[in-house]
Amino acid sequence: MENSSRRKFLGLCLGGVAAAATGAVIYPVYQYLAPQAGSSSEKKVVIPEKDVPEGEAKFFEFAGASAVLIRTRQGGLIALSAVCTHLGCIVQWEKNKQEFLCPCHGGLYTAEGTVISGPPPKPLAKLPFTVENGNITIG
Ligand code: FES
Numbered sequence: 747m748e749n750s751s752r753r754k755f756l757g758l759c760l761g762g763v764a765a766a767a768t769g770a771v772i773y774p775v776y777q778y779l780a781p782q783a784g785s786s787s788e789k790k791v792v793i794p795e796k797d798v799p800e801g802e803a804k805f806f807e808f809a810g811a812s813a814v815l816i817r818t819r820q821g822g823l824i825a826l827s828a829v830c831t832h833l834g835c836i837v838q839w840e841k842n843k844q845e846f847l848c849p850c851h852g853g854l855y856t857a858e859g860t861v862i863s864g865p866p867p868k869p870l871a872k873l874p875f876t877v878e879n880g881n882i883t884i885g
Pocket residue numbers: 830831832833834835848849850851852853864865866
């Protein structure tokens with residue numbers, strides 16, 4: 747009889763330890779994957795037009811991820827996600843070629859985000875923006 751209640755007590759203790767260990771593993775994973783409440787996904791980013799000269803790119807954070815604003819040599823503006831559509835590396839702006847290069851596996855994109863070559867399966871995502879009073883508002 748005493749052995750039986752000792753076993754039950756030990757079983758409860760082990761169950762509690764196992765539940766705590768499981769929670770200690772799952773909670774950080776959940777925190778990483780779950781969208782953050784009040785995250786910047788609802789916020790807009792404002793960048794002064796003068797910060798993006800012709801042929802240049804300006805990287806910034808948007809909705810919790812890297813994004814980039816490009817002013818083409820013809821003066822056009824483009825706002826894109828800077829996250830490579832292959833495996834999620836951050837693309838780099840190749841000013842001389844006016845292209846994006848992904849440093850991870852050599853994916854190449856045009857300034858408009860279209861895939862030129864390499865493993866990326868789809869274009870860089872375009873971001874909506876407006877221009878008003880010398881400011882570019884993304885989002
Ligand atoms: S992650 Fe960009 S090419 Fe692979």
